[in-house]
Amino acid sequence: MISERTKRLYHNILYPTVMVGTKKANGSGVVISSKKKEDQYEIYILTNYHVISSSVESKSIKVTFFRYGNWSKVEEEVIRDVEIVGYNKKLDLALLKLYLDVNHPSVCFYSKKVTDIHIFNKVYACGCSLGYSPLVTSGYVSRVDEQEDNRWIVTSSITDGSSGSGVYLVKNNQLIGIVCESGTTGKNVDVDHICFIIPINIIRKFLKKYLRRNL
DSSP, X not given: OOOHHHHHHIIIIITTEEEEEOSSOEEEXXXXXXXXXXXXXXXXEEEXXXXXXXXXXXXXXXXXXXXXXXXXXXXXXXXXXXXEEEEETTTTEEEEEEEESSOOOOOOBOXXXXXXXXXXXXXXXXXXXXXXXXXXXXXXXXXXXXXXXTOEEEOOOOOTTOTTOEEEETTTOOEEEEEEEEEEOTTOOEEEEEEEEEEHHHHHHHHHTTOSSOO
């Protein structure tokens, strides 16, 4: 028997996670909106600019959606072409769009003041690391002072393919950021248990340029 809390985790974190692919690499993304428009659903996906940068000119970008059975078992992968709505190189954010015949789960954005997020808050991260279907890790908020390029630090483990993963507060499953890079040492060795994220306040400012509604 699956608890109601676990079901919410699936709907709010696992199901909205997608793989974003170009001819050179794969990364992750999150469905931030799914709205009925005539006879189809308009789907918006948030990811990092560097995930799609090699295909900005060719516009050859594909997104893989995962269909689940028995709540958490991947039974089907659906691959679709997407269009680029907009991007910001400096912020390392990109917004993608496509249309589907069916509704798709989307994330819940953090609903309180960003100053209410503190060190030691527990978090989940979910993305398509190493090209796998969505993988979930956990950790803590480790820094929120935004002293370096408007980045926060969390201690969820990440690896190749994690860029664009969503980061969520454990207590309410709400999105507080997007993974943009792993920590590195002075010798350029990845520190996989430390990752930099683009915080929710920066994400909202970016999206405000392209979406007319609040998220």
